[in-house]
Amino acid sequence: MSPLADRYGRRFPYLRLSIIPACNFRCTYCLPHGYHADANAAAPLSLDEITRLLRGFTELGMHKLRITGGEPSVRRDLTDILRTAAAVPGVTKLAMTTNGTLLSRHLHEWMDAGLNAINVSVDTLDRACFAHITGHDRLDDILHGVNMALDAGLASVKLNAVLLRDVNDKELPSWLDYLRDKRVGVRFIELMQTGDNVAFFRDHHVRAEVLEEQLLTRGWQLLPRAADAGPAREYRHPDYAGRIGIIAPYSKDFCAGCNRLRVTATGDLRLCLFGEFGIPLRPLLQSDDQRDDLVRAIGGQIGRKEQGHFLHEGRTGITPHLASTGG
Numbered sequence: 001m002s003p004l005a006d007r008y009g010r011r012f013p014y015l016r017l018s019i020i021p022a023c024n025f026r027c028t029y030c031l032p033h034g035y036h037a038d039a040n041a042a043a044p045l046s047l048d049e050i051t052r053l054l055r056g057f058t059e060l061g062m063h064k065l066r067i068t069g070g071e072p073s074v075r076r077d078l079t080d081i082l083r084t085a086a087a088v089p090g091v092t093k094l095a096m097t098t099n100g101t102l103l104s105r106h107l108h109e110w111m112d113a114g115l116n117a118i119n120v121s122v123d124t125l126d127r128a129c130f131a132h133i134t135g136h137d138r139l140d141d142i143l144h145g146v147n148m149a150l151d152a153g154l155a156s157v158k159l160n161a162v163l164l165r166d167v168n169d170k171e172l173p174s175w176l177d178y179l180r181d182k183r184v185g186v187r188f189i190e191l192m193q194t195g196d197n198v199a200f201f202r203d204h205h206v207r208a209e210v211l212e213e214q215l216l217t218r219g220w221q222l223l224p225r226a227a228d229a230g231p232a233r234e235y236r237h238p239d240y241a242g243r244i245g246i247i248a249p250y251s252k253d254f255c256a257g258c259n260r261l262r263v264t265a266t267g268d269l270r271l272c273l274f275g276e277f278g279i280p281l282r283p284l285l286q287s288d289d290q291r292d293d294l295v296r297a298i299g300g301q302i303g304r305k306e307q308g309h310f311l312h313e314g315r316t317g318i319t320p321h322l323a324s325t326g327g
């Protein structure tokens, strides 16, 4: 089977799989009131269903997998999921996005299971500001986990920071101090509007270009875009061990670099984070014999992927918050 490609020539070697919609944090831009379970909601995919899903995707050329959520570490069988995912033939890079609350406790277990890349959400290096954004005074422990990951030689360690006007958008100097000697990548992410955060977005959205101008003034250089790179713009500086990536979903051509598909915790394929529909794959994950049907179903949906999102027009699709889809 040839690799997945859409009608705009984009390929999709990268799958982001949410394994649980629940989260233990209440980030102001995502779940400001915490996670509330819907009593009628289906359970997240089981380990067997996940395994079948991944085998179908690797047959279509997927080789990079990111486990996300909600907060993936809320799931008790996370280590089993990682071990199983790493063993699926064709998965060459196994990454996870986490808020880091269990990182220091489980890092070695996760690495032994096959995890080789991690993104930890750290929106600020200021302890009080971190507690304000997430609802939890856990910054020191999370940064300790990040140091452990670096010391343990995890292949890729990145921090995700969502830029928020009048909250954390004046912190470039402290980030630069942090990055001088740390082999870590920080990705500054422009706040995205979702169904639930419209007023918050209006008050706190700030264009990432403002930060990029400051980087260029300070001698940071934009790296040429690699052919298989995602939508991030990467910067480096000869005096710094760390790197900076900018994710600016409102910038021109952002979607041209799209290389990923998403599957929600209950098995809906999402062609775009901000799309208008999900395609239920769960019925095709009930037995190993369904593999051909699954592969055909996924391959057949790619033609429906739009060229770009409609965020500029305020259309956020069916995503109430990123915890629901897997950010």
Ligand code: SAM
Binding pocket: 023, 029, 030, 068, 069, 070, 071, 072, 097, 098, 099, 119, 120, 121, 160, 161, 162, 189, 190, 191, 192, 193, 194, 197, 321, 322, 323, 326, 327
């Ligand atoms: N709970 C994990 C975490 O926070 O890393 C994984 C899921 S979270 C939805 C994935 C990423 O999406 C995080 O880095 C988070 O900061 C980011 N995110 C959530 N809501 C966002 C929004 N409205 N705009 C931009 N990024 C957002």
Ligand code: SF4
Binding pocket: 023, 024, 025, 026, 027, 030, 031, 069, 070, 071, 099, 121, 322, 323
């Ligand atoms: Fe939870 Fe991640 Fe959303 Fe924060 S961004 S509330 S940690 S899912």
